[in-house]
Amino acid sequence: MPHSKRQKIGVIGLGIIGRGVTANLRSKGFQVFVWNRTPRPVPNFVGSPAELAEICDYIQIFVSDDEALLQTAHQLSEKLAPRHIVIAHSTVTPDSMRAAAEIVESRGARFIEAPFTGSKIAAEKGELVFYVAGDEATLQEARPILEASSKEIMKIGELGQATAMKIAxxxxxxxxxxxxxxxxxxxxxxxxxxxxxxxxxxxxxxxxxxxxxxxxxxxxxxxxxxxxxxxxxxxxxxxxxxxxxxxxxxxxxxxxxxxxxxxxxxxxxxxxxxxxxxxxxxxxESTGHEEPRLAEREEQTSAEATAPAPEVAPVLAQMSLPPSVAAAVVASAGAGEAKEAIPARRGFLTQLLRRARQLLKQPVSSKEG
Incomplete structure (x- = not known):
């Protein structure tokens, strides 16, 4: 990145961290433009992520979840070009982080994964710690931007791995x-x-x-x-x-x-x-505030007790077990056919997990007749 701090930086997401990072960037001489899903009466607020990409070469994303990150990447993509570096700071699943990178890179732009540790005070003081992954040359170009709001930048590995580290x-x-x-x-x-x-x-x-x-x-x-x-x-x-x-x-x-x-x-x-x-x-001392919430909780607990139990089939699907193992796990729980849904009880998922581990370590015999 050119050494001039008048380089234009875009920040998407003005929550607790996004606001702190924006303030630090500006205090260090960067020109910052911002966008938030809910409009804010703040300087350099633009109309959309696409407009931000038209103005800025470097874009930092501070949105809260997987859906928001992927949606933002799509909104940016129509205006992205090889000159852009998109830095994703969201804590999401590794798969979603890699999917966002694919969207950005499909337009020729570059992508850095940079979840962080540190909360409100660290963001305000410019003392976040970024866990980063991405191309080394791209990281070096974006380093001055990350340094503006951090006390440490830790290289983790490949895309998706920095997010896994943050989750851990x-x-x-x-x-x-x-x-x-x-x-x-x-x-x-x-x-x-x-x-x-x-x-x-x-x-x-x-x-x-x-x-x-x-x-x-x-x-x-x-x-x-x-x-x-x-x-x-x-x-x-x-x-x-x-x-x-x-x-x-x-x-x-x-x-x-x-x-x-x-x-x-x-x-x-x-x-x-x-x-x-x-x-x-x-x-x-009772403030009269907690009791209504506790009453609501009792009503909710009662409702949950009479509600149908969740099915285990979706859980097995998430585990990506081999079909033969999944069938044996369900059968061992007393459900008969592998495709039959069985209710999840307290402690059942733990038992399910143990049974899956056992079966993965030994051949699963099929029963005929």
Whole structure:
């Protein structure tokens, strides 16, 4: 990239991170144009992704999920040319990241995968860490843009692998915050001061920057979003899908996902993901706010109890098992024919996974007659 910082940069997605990155780019002398699905009264807001591509050679994408990333890539594609570098920062499935790259590269443009770690404060301070994948020459050209909002740029490997790394790191983050929420609940139930637990954790080997930031806010029930519940839930759903397709029983990740899902069901999807502490640290004085939500939860639980159980067939399809193994797994669960749907019960998927592993290690005999 030319050394002039007057190079025009496009930013798509003005959420928590996109806003922080935009501010950092401008503070470092870059000329930035922006687009967001919901119009914002901000400088250099353009009418569409295609218009952004007409103006800018470098485009950073900060949209939230797989569908949004692929839709954005398609919207950009009509105006993309070899002069463009598109940098995708979304946390999505590796397959979706590779699909977005194909759309961009089919127009002769270049593509960088660059999910990041760091939330609101890191984005505002320009201290994100980018996990990147892509052509080395393209990465070098785009490096000054990434450096404007980061403290480290880590090369991971091929397209799709940087996203996998981001998902894996978020598994640890979600699990550690969930465990901390439970520990705080136990400390409170035992009548111990929560502040003493925070102090004790500072000398514990498992203490981390995340816990140092989250614990005081969890105690205060301050769930202002730095990384939202809905986005962490999406990442844990991706992690569990990847685990399932690779025959891994990700029990802790599944538990973290379920607690995040519960917060979503209670209407707290836009809160910080540390809101999982809400159920373990009830307010000492009733505000009249929680009870209606709990009543709604009871109604929902009752409805779920009478609703039809999900079918296992779609789960088997996601696992990409050989047909003979899939048939044997279903048969071993007492369903008879492989194509027959069977209801998923609590713990059933774990049993299903174990059975699949066993069958993959040994020949599956067919029964005649």
């Amino acid at each position: 790191t978020n598994m640890v983050t979600a699990a550690s915050v969930q465990a901390t929420a439970e520990a705080l609940g136990l400390i409170q139930a035992l009548g111990l001061p929560l502040e003493k637990f925070v102090e004790a954790m500072k000398g514990n080997a498992s203490h981390s920057t995340t816990l140092a930031m989250k614990m005081p806010k969890m105690i205060k029930r301050d769930f202002e979003p730095h990384f939202s519940t809905k986005h962490m839930l999406k990442d844990m759903q991706i992690a569990n899908q990847l685990g399932l397709s690779n025959y891994l029983d990700l029990g802790v990740t599944a538990a973290a996902r379920d607690q995040l899902l519960e917060q979503m069901q209670w209407g707290y999807g836009d809160d910080d993901f540390s809101a999982v502490a809400r159920k373990y640290l009830p307010e000492t």
